[in-house]
Amino acid sequence: MTKELKMELKEKLVSSFLAFEEEYTGANDDLHKIRNQAIKDFETMGFPSRKEEDYKYTSLKSILKEDYSLFPKKENAIEYKDIKKYLIHEIDTYDLVFIDGIYSSHLSSTTHDKIDVCLMSSALNKDLYKPVIDNYFNKLAPKNGLNSLNTAFTKEGAFIHIHKNTLADKPIQIINFSTGNESSILVQPRNLIVVDENSHCQIIERHQSLTEHPVLTNSVTEIFADKRAIVDYYKIQNDKLSASLIDNTYIEQQSESFCSVHTFSLGGKLTRNNLNFYQRGERIDSTMKGVTIIEGKQHVDHNTLVHHIEPNCESHQDYKGIFDERSVGVFNGKVVVEKEAQKTNAYQSNNNVLLNDKATINSKPQLEIFADDVKCSHGCTIGQLDEEALFYLQSRGIPRKEASGLLMYAFANNVLESVKIPEIKKRINKLIAHKLGVELGFNL
Amino acid sequence: MLKIKNLHASIEDKEILKGINLEINPGEVHAIMGPNGSGKSTLSSVIAGKEEFEQTEGEIIFENTEISEMDPEERAHKGIFLSFQYPVEIPGVSVTNFMKTAINAHRKANGLEDMPANEMLKKIREKSESLGIDRKFLSRSLNEGFSGGEKKRNEIFQMAMLEPKLSILDETDSGLDIDALKIVADGVNKLRSKDNAVLLITHYQRLLNYIVPDVVHVMVDGKIVKSGGKELALELEERGYEWVKAEKAV
Numbered sequence: 186m187t188k189e190l191k192m193e194l195k196e197k198l199v200s201s202f203l204a205f206e207e208e209y210t211g212a213n214d215d216l217h218k219i220r221n222q223a224i225k226d227f228e229t230m231g232f233p234s235r236k237e238e239d240y241k242y243t244s245l246k247s248i249l250k251e252d253y254s255l256f257p258k259k260e261n262a263i264e265y266k267d268i269k270k271y272l273i274h275e276i277d278t279y280d281l282v283f284i285d286g287i288y289s290s291h292l293s294s295t296t297h298d299k300i301d302v303c304l305m306s307s308a309l310n311k312d313l314y315k316p317v318i319d320n321y322f323n324k325l326a327p328k329n330g331l332n333s334l335n336t337a338f339t340k341e342g343a344f345i346h347i348h349k350n351t352l353a354d355k356p357i358q359i360i361n362f363s364t365g366n367e368s369s370i371l372v373q374p375r376n377l378i379v380v381d382e383n384s385h386c387q388i389i390e391r392h393q394s395l396t397e398h399p400v401l402t403n404s405v406t407e408i409f410a411d412k413r414a415i416v417d418y419y420k421i422q423n424d425k426l427s428a429s430l431i432d433n434t435y436i437e438q439q440s441e442s443f444c445s446v447h448t449f450s451l452g453g454k455l456t457r458n459n460l461n462f463y464q465r466g467e468r469i470d471s472t473m474k475g476v477t478i479i480e481g482k483q484h485v486d487h488n489t490l491v492h493h494i495e496p497n498c499e500s501h502q503d504y505k506g507i508f509d510e511r512s513v514g515v516f517n518g519k520v521v522v523e524k525e526a527q528k529t530n531a532y533q534s535n536n537n538v539l540l541n542d543k544a545t546i547n548s549k550p551q552l553e554i555f556a557d558d559v560k561c562s563h564g565c566t567i568g569q570l571d572e573e574a575l576f577y578l579q580s581r582g583i584p585r586k587e588a589s590g591l592l593m594y595a596f597a598n599n600v601l602e603s604v605k606i607p608e609i610k611k612r613i614n615k616l617i618a619h620k621l622g623v624e625l626g627f628n629l
Numbered sequence: 630m631l632k633i634k635n636l637h638a639s640i641e642d643k644e645i646l647k648g649i650n651l652e653i654n655p656g657e658v659h660a661i662m663g664p665n666g667s668g669k670s671t672l673s674s675v676i677a678g679k680e681e682f683e684q685t686e687g688e689i690i691f692e693n694t695e696i697s698e699m700d701p702e703e704r705a706h707k708g709i710f711l712s713f714q715y716p717v718e719i720p721g722v723s724v725t726n727f728m729k730t731a732i733n734a735h736r737k738a739n740g741l742e743d744m745p746a747n748e749m750l751k752k753i754r755e756k757s758e759s760l761g762i763d764r765k766f767l768s769r770s771l772n773e774g775f776s777g778g779e780k781k782r783n784e785i786f787q788m789a790m791l792e793p794k795l796s797i798l799d800e801t802d803s804g805l806d807i808d809a810l811k812i813v814a815d816g817v818n819k820l821r822s823k824d825n826a827v828l829l830i831t832h833y834q835r836l837l838n839y840i841v842p843d844v845v846h847v848m849v850d851g852k853i854v855k856s857g858g859k860e861l862a863l864e865l866e867e868r869g870y871e872w873v874k875a876e877k878a879v
Contacts, residue, residue, distance in 0.1 A: 388769070577717040580677050581731040581787065582705035582738065592728065595721030595770075 194249050199228050201255050202337060209340075211452050216309055216339075219323055223558035230330035242515040242547040243486040248429040248455055251399045253371035255338075257285040263364065263395075265292060272358060275608045278389070279341045279357045285364055286372040288341055299460055300353050300386070301346040305375055308344035317346055325407045325435040325463070332433055335373045335405040342375035342404075345386065347414075353386035356606060361404075365396020365430070376406040380414040387606060391421045394428040406434045410442040412466065417445050419609055423452035423616055426481070433459045440466030440495075447604060448475040449613050450485040451620050461490040462500065464526075469498040476597045476613070478620045480509035490519045493526040493556075502533040505597050507621075508544035519551040520561060533563040538570060538596060590621040615625045630655050630826050631676075631795055636687035638675045640831060646852035648687070653795070656823040660837055661830050661861045662862060663848035664870045669830045672848070673799045676828075677711040678704045691795070708794030712784040712801050712814045719771040724783065727771045728753060728790055735791065756789040778809035785816040796820070797828045802836035814839030834866035847873050848865035 202224045232249055233240045263284055272280065279302045282292035288304050293468070295303045301314075308314040309322075325340075326332040343359045361374050380386055396401045410416050422430060430453055436444050450456050462471040477485045491500040506514045516535045537546045550563040570592050578588035597617055604610045636649040645668045653659050663669050675682050676689060678701035689697050696704055719727070721803065732752075733743045744752075757767060760782060772780050781801055788796050798817065803812055817827065817840050821824070829840060837845075837859065845861040846853045854877045855861070 216848055571717070574717045574719060575676075576679050576681075576701060577713060577719075578731075579701035580711050580713075581727075581791070582702050582735045583731055584702045584734060585700065587730070587734065588702075591722060592719070595719055598721030 190317070194251075194253065195227075195231050198255065198334065198338075199224060205256070205338060210500070215319065220337050220339065223333040225399065227330055227332035227337055230328075230333065231326070232330050239488060239517065242455055242513070243455070243484065243515075245431075245455070245457075248399075248401055251369045251401065253369050253399075254367035255371055257287070257367050257370055263289065263292070263362065266588065267395070268292065268360070268362060268393075271360060271362075271391060272455070273389055273606070273608050274610060276606070277355050279353075279355060281357070281359045283341060283361045283374060284441065285362070285366065285370060286341055286374065288591065299348055299351050301344065301348075301352075302357055303344050304345045305342035306340060309339070314344070314346075317379055318377075321407065321409055322377055323407070325409070325437050326405055326433060326576075327435070327461070330359065331403055331431055331519045332405055335375055335403050338373050338582035339375040343378070344376070345378045345388070347380045347384040347386045347617055349381040350383045351381070352384065356389055358386040358389045358391070358410045360390075361392045361402065363394045363396060364400075365398040365399040366396070367398070369399040370399075371401045374402070374404045376404070378406065378408040378416070380408070380410050382411045383413045384411070385415040387417045387419075389419045389606075389609065392424055392428070392430050393431065394425045397425065397427050400424075400428040402428070402430045402432075403433045404430070404432050406432075408434070408436040408444070410436065410438045410444050412441055412584075412617065414442045414444075415438070416443070417605055418447070419604070419606070420448040421613070422445065422448065422450040422456055422459075422485075424567045425452065425500050426454050426483070428453055429455040430455045431459070435461045435463070436471070437463045437465055438469045438471060441468045445603065447600070448485075448487070449472070449616070450477040450479070450615055453483065453485075455484045457486045459488050461492070463492045464494050464498045464500075467495045467497045469495070469573070471498075471500040472603065473500075473502050473504075474603060475504040475506075476600050476617070477504070477506040477508075478593075478597070478617060479507075479512040479514070479516055482511050484513045484515075486515035486517070488515070488517045490521070491521040491531065493520070493529045493531060495525060496529070499530040500532070502535075503600055504535045505600050506535075506537040506546060507540065507593050507597065508537065508546055509540040509544045511541070513544070515547040515548070516548045516565075517551065518549070518563070520553070520563075522552075522554040522556050522559050522561065524555040527558045529556060529559040529561070531559070531561040534565070536564075536566045536596070538568060540569070554583060586622070591617070593621050594618060630692060631828075632688070632690040632691070633676075634688045636672075636675070636689065637685045638671060638682045639685055639743055640671075640682050641758065644685070645851055646680070647677065649851075649853060651846070651853065653826045653828060655794075655826055657844065658821070658829065658840060658842045659844045659846065660842040660862060661828065661846045661853070662834075662865055665832075667848045668851040669848055670799055673711055673797045673828070673830050676704075676797060677701055677709060702734070702738075705791075705793075706735055709740055710788050710791055710793035710796045712781075712788060712796065712798045714800040714803065716772045716775075716780045716784055718773045718775075720773045722771050723768050724786075725767045728787065731787070732790060735861060748857045752790065757786060758821070759819065760786050760789065761812060762786055777804035778806065781809065782815055782816070785813050789816065789820055794819075794825050795828065796825070799828065799830045801829070802831055802833065802872050810836065811839060834862045837862045849874055849877065
């Protein structure tokens with residue numbers, strides 16, 4: 186039964202491919218080849234099942250059974266006031282806003298001044314960008330069913346290119362809205378971010394449904410950080426309970442670059458984050474941090490990989506989770522240290538609080554170390570709130586509910602310390618406090 | 630102010646308090662002394678409402694209200710304060726933010742609006758200065774990485790901020806060097822008035838040189854076996870606890 190349903194979406198996708206491909210009249214012939222190959226790969230590999238080790242604790246079954254609309258019609262009814270609250274609007278930013286996968290020019294603000302913040306569709310179609318596309322597009326995402334599916338239907342997304350020796354003058358927001366004009370929808374954003382030598386940018390990404398209809402997002406982002414580049418990426422995942430997200434983010438770093446990804450998973454039905462770092466130089470720093478706070482039947486899965494290839498590099502992973510009711514969390518953190526990658530420092534920690542007997546966390550560190558002179562640590566904790574600490578707060582007059590909120594807030598808080606944009610920190614603080622159902626008695 | 634009658638309490642079916650009677654009036658300082666394991670700290674936790682302990686018998690009457698069934702926060706709102714022997718470290722919450730949260734929780738429980746920010750800051754400044762607390766200390770995470778002395782001073786700072794009617798100081802002197810002890814004792818003495826009361830739980834007499842009690846009780850095996858004036862503490866210091874136990878046995 187399930188298998189048939191699963192086949193249905195897969196077959197629908199494969200059979201729609203021709204029509205989609207015919208529509209494309211761009212100049213880049215190579216893209217045709219890439220897409221045609223990708224749909225073949227998807228046809229062979231299909232969607233991942235729980236038989237695969239990486240999906241042992243996360244079944245996509247329930248989200249693949251919907252009859253998703255693949256090509257939504259253009260609809261521009263959305264105004265700024267409808268979406269303002271989902272943007273970090275307190276500061277000046279470049280904005281790339283997509284509605285049902287279609288670019289919305291009136292809600293966006295782009296630039297070509299020293300940096301390119303524009304659309305994947307134009308980058309794919311214009312000769313000007315061909316060298317960058319040829320060099321980087323689809324060069325990093327590993328070949329698997331979900332990535333191939335996204336590649337086959339690549340059409341729109343963010344294209345960001347920070348040229349050599351440039352500081353992006355403001356953060357860039359990539360926001361994908363779904364409107365529910367269709368009963369259910371599959372969207373597949375495709376982002377390419379290339380940060381040249383000595384350059385710096387900050388990116389905020391959000392997927393937000395404006396409807397109660399089911400939405401499935403299968404997003405692929407490839408990020409290239411050249412020598413001494415700094416990239417800070419913030420993912421705000423606070424979607425409706427009808428929306429699911431499979432986020433696939435791949436980062437390649439050259440020598441002395443710093444990249445960080447913060448993932449805040451507070452909403453959504455099912456969220457799967459595939460986050461891979463590939464270190465292709467020396468003295469690289471890769472940081473990934475996450476806060477997950479979920480309840481009900483929500484499911485959040487963080488699947489990370491750091492591939493240490495060269496010597497003298499570092500990686501830092503710190504994921505915290507708070508799980509209530511019947512929610513399910515998964516953390517699968519893989520660290521590979523190649524033989525040449527001596528003097529690697531790799532840290533990983535995953536700490537969880539279960540607020541309910543029915544909540545589940547599956548935490549699985551995987552270390553594959555082939556070098557002998559390295560420091561690698563990993564730690565995982567699963568616990569309840571500390572009764573002694575609760576009593577301490579209560580004895581100061583703080584009601585138990587607020588006291589447990591304060592403790593949970595404090596538990597998640599140190600992940601926020603490394604957030605460099607104060608407005609994001611403030612926003613996440615508020616979301617966390619709201620999510621924990623407490624009005625903390627101090628200004629966040 | 631506080632009347633404890635025939636209080637029995639146990640943890641995991643093991644009886645620790647075996648019939649405590651104690652009465653503390655406004656303006657008084659009482660000290661409870663006793664050997665390790667006599668139940669002193671349990672008594673302070675039970676008065677503050679720690680749920681781990683089961684009160685099996687007796688009454689705790691505070692300001693004419695039976696509080697045995699109240700949550701710890703309700704007891705705090707009524708004016709009971711417990712200075713912990715081992716204050717808990719709470720990373721991620723600064724001393725200032727914690728204090729604001731606690732003060733406003735008290736005010737809310739008493740039907741008052743939040744304290745205006747400038748008033749709060751002024752109060753925090755005054756109280757911290759009077760205890761010789763460095764301003765940098767206030768933005769640090771609560772008790773995290775504090776030395777023993779800093780933790781205890783921070784407890785007294787919280788007491789000064791919350792202005793309780795009854796302050797229970799559980800082994801506040803343990804782990805303090807003489808200078809820190811003087812600062813803490815000085816802080817407590819400044820807060821004494823004819824309307825509030827202090828209950829000191831201590832092992833040693835030396836704290837009582839600085840905070841002079843009106844009444845000294847000796848607790849042995851879950852019971853108060855002897856009460857007297859401040860000179861009783863000196864006698865205990867000199868002769869140990871054995872003679873009290875012996876006297877009791879006779």
